[in-house]
Amino acid sequence: MSTTPMTPGIQPARLPGETLARNFCALHAPLERHEAQVAADRCYFCHDAPCMTACPTSIDIPLFIRQIMTGTPEAAAKTIFSQNILGGMCARVCPTEQLCEEACVREAAEGRPVEIGRLQRYATDTLVARNAHPFTRAEPTGKRVAVVGAGPAGLACAHRLAMKGHEVVVYDCKAKAGGLNEFGIAAYKSTDDFAAREVAWLLGIGGITIETGKGLGAGLELEALQESFDAVFLGIGLGGVNALRAVGEGKAGVEDAVSFIAELRQAPDLAALPVGRNVVVIGGGMTAIDAAIQSRLLGAEHVTIAYRRGTERMGASGFEQDLAASKGVRILTNVMPMALHGNGAVAEIELEYTAEVDGRLRGTGETFRLPADQVFKAIGQTLTDVPGGLEIAGGKIAVSETGRTSVPGVWAGGDCASGGEDLTVTAVAEGRDAAEDIHTALMGVAG
Amino acid sequence: MADLTTEFLGIRSPNPFWLASAPPTDKEYNVRRAFEAGWGGVVWKTLGSEGPPVVNVNGPRYGAIWGADRRLLGLNNIELITDRDLYTNLEEITRVKRDYPDRAVIVSIMVPCEEEAWKAILPLVEETGADGIELNFGCPHGMAERGMGSAVGQVPEYIRMVAQWCKMYYSKPVIVKLTPNITDIRYPARAAFAGGADAVSLINTINSITSVNLDAMCPEPMIDGKGSHGGYCGPAVKPIALNMVAEIARDPETAGKPISGIGGITTWRDAAEFMALGAGNVQVCTAAMTYGFKVVQEMISGLSQWMDEKGYESTADFIGMAAPRVSDWQHLNLNYVTKAEIDQEACIKCGRCYAACEDTSHQAIDMSEDRVFSVKDEDCVACNLCVNVCPVEGCITMRQLEEGEVDPRTGKVVGPYANWTTHPNNPGAVAAE
Numbered sequence: 001m002s003t004t005p006m007t008p009g010i011q012p013a014r015l016p017g018e019t020l021a022r023n024f025c026a027l028h029a030p031l032e033r034h035e036a037q038v039a040a041d042r043c044y045f046c047h048d049a050p051c052m053t054a055c056p057t058s059i060d061i062p063l064f065i066r067q068i069m070t071g072t073p074e075a076a077a078k079t080i081f082s083q084n085i086l087g088g089m090c091a092r093v094c095p096t097e098q099l100c101e102e103a104c105v106r107e108a109a110e111g112r113p114v115e116i117g118r119l120q121r122y123a124t125d126t127l128v129a130r131n132a133h134p135f136t137r138a139e140p141t142g143k144r145v146a147v148v149g150a151g152p153a154g155l156a157c158a159h160r161l162a163m164k165g166h167e168v169v170v171y172d173c174k175a176k177a178g179g180l181n182e183f184g185i186a187a188y189k190s191t192d193d194f195a196a197r198e199v200a201w202l203l204g205i206g207g208i209t210i211e212t213g214k215g216l217g218a219g220l221e222l223e224a225l226q227e228s229f230d231a232v233f234l235g236i237g238l239g240g241v242n243a244l245r246a247v248g249e250g251k252a253g254v255e256d257a258v259s260f261i262a263e264l265r266q267a268p269d270l271a272a273l274p275v276g277r278n279v280v281v282i283g284g285g286m287t288a289i290d291a292a293i294q295s296r297l298l299g300a301e302h303v304t305i306a307y308r309r310g311t312e313r314m315g316a317s318g319f320e321q322d323l324a325a326s327k328g329v330r331i332l333t334n335v336m337p338m339a340l341h342g343n344g345a346v347a348e349i350e351l352e353y354t355a356e357v358d359g360r361l362r363g364t365g366e367t368f369r370l371p372a373d374q375v376f377k378a379i380g381q382t383l384t385d386v387p388g389g390l391e392i393a394g395g396k397i398a399v400s401e402t403g404r405t406s407v408p409g410v411w412a413g414g415d416c417a418s419g420g421e422d423l424t425v426t427a428v429a430e431g432r433d434a435a436e437d438i439h440t441a442l443m444g445v446a447g
Numbered sequence: 448m449a450d451l452t453t454e455f456l457g458i459r460s461p462n463p464f465w466l467a468s469a470p471p472t473d474k475e476y477n478v479r480r481a482f483e484a485g486w487g488g489v490v491w492k493t494l495g496s497e498g499p500p501v502v503n504v505n506g507p508r509y510g511a512i513w514g515a516d517r518r519l520l521g522l523n524n525i526e527l528i529t530d531r532d533l534y535t536n537l538e539e540i541t542r543v544k545r546d547y548p549d550r551a552v553i554v555s556i557m558v559p560c561e562e563e564a565w566k567a568i569l570p571l572v573e574e575t576g577a578d579g580i581e582l583n584f585g586c587p588h589g590m591a592e593r594g595m596g597s598a599v600g601q602v603p604e605y606i607r608m609v610a611q612w613c614k615m616y617y618s619k620p621v622i623v624k625l626t627p628n629i630t631d632i633r634y635p636a637r638a639a640f641a642g643g644a645d646a647v648s649l650i651n652t653i654n655s656i657t658s659v660n661l662d663a664m665c666p667e668p669m670i671d672g673k674g675s676h677g678g679y680c681g682p683a684v685k686p687i688a689l690n691m692v693a694e695i696a697r698d699p700e701t702a703g704k705p706i707s708g709i710g711g712i713t714t715w716r717d718a719a720e721f722m723a724l725g726a727g728n729v730q731v732c733t734a735a736m737t738y739g740f741k742v743v744q745e746m747i748s749g750l751s752q753w754m755d756e757k758g759y760e761s762t763a764d765f766i767g768m769a770a771p772r773v774s775d776w777q778h779l780n781l782n783y784v785t786k787a788e789i790d791q792e793a794c795i796k797c798g799r800c801y802a803a804c805e806d807t808s809h810q811a812i813d814m815s816e817d818r819v820f821s822v823k824d825e826d827c828v829a830c831n832l833c834v835n836v837c838p839v840e841g842c843i844t845m846r847q848l849e850e851g852e853v854d855p856r857t858g859k860v861v862g863p864y865a866n867w868t869t870h871p872n873n874p875g876a877v878a879a880e
Contacts, residue, residue: 034517041515044838047798050818109795109839 005301006277009345010253010374013271014299020270023297026191027323028118036122040069043114046105051116054103056420057084057429061100065119077127078134080120085159085432086152088128088198089181090425091121092189095286097319099425128197133204138165140207143442146171146229148216151179152424153414154235155202156431157438162207164439169229170208173215179237180415181424183262186290188297217385226409231438234397234405234412235431238381238422244282248340257281257291257378264294276374279303280349282337283378285315291376292329303329304370308336308354308361337375338367346375383416393418403434411438449754450761451747453487455727456620456645456705458578460487460551463762464718464746467709467730468492468555468581468624471740473529475539478552482543484740485747488551490648490730493528493583494536496558496568501527501590507668510657510677519737521683523657525668525675527589528557533571540575553622557583557595560605562612569616579620582609582644584635585651587628587678597651600626603638610642622707625649625691627684632691633698646705647695648730650688652678681733685711689724696725696770703767713742715749722762723769777867784854784861785829785845787811787822793842794820800833800843808832825855 003011015023031039043065051061059080067076080087094100096117104113127134143166147154150172158168176182181195203210214220216236225232241256243249253276267273275298281288284307296303307314310333311321321331335351342348349372352363383395391398391406396418403411413430420426451462465488466472466481473492481489495501503526512521529536544552554577558564572580584600591598599605606623613621623639625632627650636647654676658667666674688710695701708726712718713734721729734742759765789800789812796818804812811826812833822833834843848854848861867873 038516044797044799046796047802048814048818049798050796105795105797 005299008277008373010274010276012274014275015271017271020298024187024191024270027186027188028121030125031115031118031122036068036073036119037071039115039119040065042106043069044105050103050105051100051114054099055083056099056423056425057087057090057432059083059087059120061116064123065114065116068119068123073123073126074130074132074134076123080124081127081134083432084425084428085156085202086181086198086424086428087120088124088201089152089185089190089195090428091117091124092194093181093185094425095317095319095423098317128201131201131204133201135163135205137163137205137207140167141165141443143167143230144169144228145231145233145438145442146225147233147235148172148220148225149179149235149237149414149416150174150177150199150210150212151235151237151414151427152181153417153427153431153434154179154233155199156428157233157235157411157413157435158208158431159202159205160432160435161438162205164435166207166230166439166442168208170210171214171220172210172212173218175212177210177212179235183265184258184287185265186261186294187265188294215385216387222387222389222407222410230409230442232410233403233431233434233438234410234416235414235427236383236385236412236416238415239384240382241377242380242382244337244377244379246337246339248342248346251340251342252345253342253373254340254346254375254377257283257287257376258381260376261287261290261294264298270298273298275300276372277301278371279374279376280370280372281305281376281378283307283376283380284309284313285378285380286320288376288378289316289320289324289329291378293324293327295374295376296327296329300374302371305329305331306335306337306349306351307331307333309356310334336361336363338363340372340375341369346372348372349375381415386416401433402437403430404437449751449759451487451751451754453728453762455551455707456579456622458488458551458553458620459549460728461549462487462743462747462750463722463728464743465489465551465553465707465728465730466735467732468553468583469732469736470524470526471732471735473531475543478539478543479546481735481740481743482547482550485743486550486740487728488553488578490553490555490581491536491540491577493555493557493586494533494568494572495528496564497533497571500530500532503527503530504670506670510667511681512657512683519681519733521655521657521679521681522733522736523655523677523679524652525588525677528555528583528586533568537571537575540572540577544576544578551579552577553579553581555581555583555624557586557590560594560599560609565609565612566616569613573617573619577619579622579645580613580617581622581624581648582613583624583651584609585624585626585649585678587626587652587654588676597626597628600624600635600651601629603634606635606638607642610639610644614643620645622646622648624651624709626651627687627691627710628654632694633701636695636698636704637700640701640704646707646727647701648707648709649695650684650691650710652680653684653687655679680711681737682711682713682717685713685717689720692721692726693724693770693773696767697773702770715746715753718746719750719753719765720769722766724773725767725770727766728762779866780864781867781870782850782862782865784848784852786824786827786848787829787831787833788844788846789820789822789833790842790844791819793839795839795842796820797838799836799838803832803836827856 045062064076064079100116101113107113147158147170178195279295279300281292338352339350340346348369352367397412399417403413411434414427415422453463468490472489508526510523586596590596623644656666708721709730718729801814
């Protein structure tokens with residue numbers, strides 16, 4: 001008998017191949033030309049637009065939407081890319097309901113914002129599909145910059161530097177560039193190998209060399225980079241995963257959500273990917289949601305998110321929570337893991353109810369157990385492999401507004417750096433702004 | 448329920464909505480469908496002289512402009528008069544009128560500007576039993592090149608002459624359809640009535656090029672790499688038509704004369720506006736060509752509901768009511784002072800009022816750090832642009848200053864009615880006393 005969602009343990013191929021393919025197709029269909037023009041027409045072209053203020057990369061949203069409306073999505077794409085070179089991925093993964101679309105005046109007026117995210121995707125896809133790169137490099141400056149980490153921050157930094165005429169080498173310890181865009185995003189948010197295509201398109205600017213399999217603690221030393229390059233940018237992300245600190249954490253079946261998501265994104269055959277019958281995800285952020293939804297889509301019978309506080313405190317947006325619920329994920333709130341039970345492999349998770357007392361979260365003493373043959377940890381990531389000498393603040397590399405670290409000649413941005421939310425779009429903004437500052441520092445002039 | 452029955456030139460129709468002379472009224476088949484859908488009358492598509500009928504282009508006849516979601520706002524055409532045999536048309540008109548005696552059937556005619564031509568066709572039309580004729584002095588394309596259509600409508604003497612012939616050789620009502628492709632619409636209207644016409648209908652289509660194909664570098668619609676100007680109609684032309692109707696309605700020489708209103712009428716409201724300015728009924732074409740004959744049902748129900756709400760029992764109750772309020776600029780009250788007011792509850796903070804006022808008007812709107820928009824009365828000239836660009840209906844309104852209040856902009860006390868004719872800045876001012 002073949003495997004089904006009810007088969008005990010962690011099993012591959014719980015669902016037929018065609019069901020898996022359907023489950024993992026794009027979350028949002030791309031807009032057709034006419035749909036895009038109708039959607040674009042809803043934009044009021046606000047003065048000093050609130051959406052633009054809400055965008056971490058300050059994309060001129062009213063302008064690009066008007067460019068779509070007048071039949072020039074390529075010009076719209078250039079407007080987007082001039083502020084956010086990863087505008088294609090951001091159109092897919094940005095929590096727009098908490099950023100531009102939340103600020104949209106039509107959200108205030110009628111509870112239905114202009115579909116900024118989908119319009120951005122329409123514009124950027126149009127240009128990327130042509131493989132047309134809209135920017136050209138300035139005259140070579142003779143300066144060389146090392147970028148460590150080929151994620152959103154590193155790529156945005158590298159692109160802006162290359163555009164300014166600098167030579168850039170981007171290192172990444174993974175086998176592929178892209179960072180979280182490639183390894184950390186739910187498969188249904190970025191289909192058809194978009195992350196890799198976007199990187200290839202971005203490199204169309206020229207002047208950027210990617211060297212994979214190299215990172216800090218993996219063949220690179222910061223001091224050596226400083227010696228051979230004029231400046232260094234660190235966009236190394238957060239390499240570690242927080243521990244549960246629950247009894248039995250070492251049992252088989254207790255895994256990092258981040259690794260599960262990465263494995264799934266890279267899997268050539270989804271049917272080969274094993275998943276539990278009873279999956280419990282610990283955490284309340286986007287990683288928890290992505291792991292939970294994808295477990296259901298792979299065929300897990302029961303998937304539960306266990307979060308220690310209330311839904312309003314979850315890192316995942318209301319939209320994401322609703323999406324999870326619509327896929328059959330149960331969200332338990334105000335519970336925390338106490339212990340994992342099972343003989344060798346996890347079989348049950350013991351959770352304790354929590355309550356906030358004087359602003360501090362405490363267990364109430366009341367516990368219960370859920371069947372669990374797979375438990376994903378999604379309770380945050382930590383900075384690892386930081387070279388000595390860099391000042392750390394709140395678990396991240398301390399940086400100035402423009403990404404300067406405590407070490408002269410070294411900049412940092414993205415999730416590894418202090419300040420800003422850990423979003424793709426924020427990482428892009430930080431990488432871009434650091435590049436501008438590096439350029440100013442290297443050339444001794446502003447601009 | 449309000450009675451929509453309308454009597455125009457003694458011709459009764461169950462409602463004031465007629466289909467204008469155009470492609471929808473070219474054949475018995477279409478006209479029967481129109482009457483089944485509820486139209487009160489039709490003006491049959493223009494007949495020409497006996498003989499070989501005209502030919503039309505065999506490429507596209509229409510061009511268009513669109514608004515959001517491809518809503519058709521303006522249509523232009525280069526179709527000529529009927530390209531079917533005269534006698535076929537006459538037979539069909541006879542049959543349709545016989546079968547629909549309660550509906551108005553008017554026959555549009557365009558023949559050369561010679562007495563013999565009119566003398567020949569008019570008895571044939573009379574025999575059909577149709578209720579009247581409409582003289583097509585309006586078509587701006589094709590036929591005008593042959594000395595007909597707007598080529599006649601642009602010369603008041605010709606209008607008068609042909610109208611006289613028609614009254615001589617035809618016993619029923621004669622309507623003259625006017626071209627808007629003229630500088631002052633009052634002259635052709637006066638000529639029509641001077642020639643004995645019973646009514647004028649307007650507007651016919653406006654000379655236009657709707658768009659240019661930027662790949663082919665050719666106006667649309669393209670006929671083998673060339674384009675010709677065509678007649679423009681649809682919602683976009685309504686304001687032009689309203690003004691022309693009003694001009695005739697308030698011209699002392701033609702005031703009170705019957706007018707059939709035409710030009711972009713798409714809803715019951717459009718129709719009511721034309722009638723309020725003095726049109727005894729209306730003619731519709733583009734709305735039917737865009738949505739089909741069924742649109743008349745909304746026009747009927749809408750006009751009926753509005754009349755009930757206003758207490759009008761018949762269309763005659765409100766026809767022409769707005770015409771006396773159409774005034775020359777010089778008679779507008781210069782002491783009528785208003786100020787824009789923004790309803791902060793309704794405001795969605797888009798800032799369009801601010802951009803419009805700051806960039807293109809009088810810098811009379813203030814924008815705070817947290818996007819609160821407020822009017823600076825001391826700078827507001829009451830131009831109304833903010834009202835017009837605001838996407839929220841009713842959010843910005845105009846408050847009238849009471850007589851005796853001080854206008855913060857001018858520092859002057861608002862006085863009683865006074866217009867330009869007595870204003871001290873007017874070199875030709877008459878003393879107010």
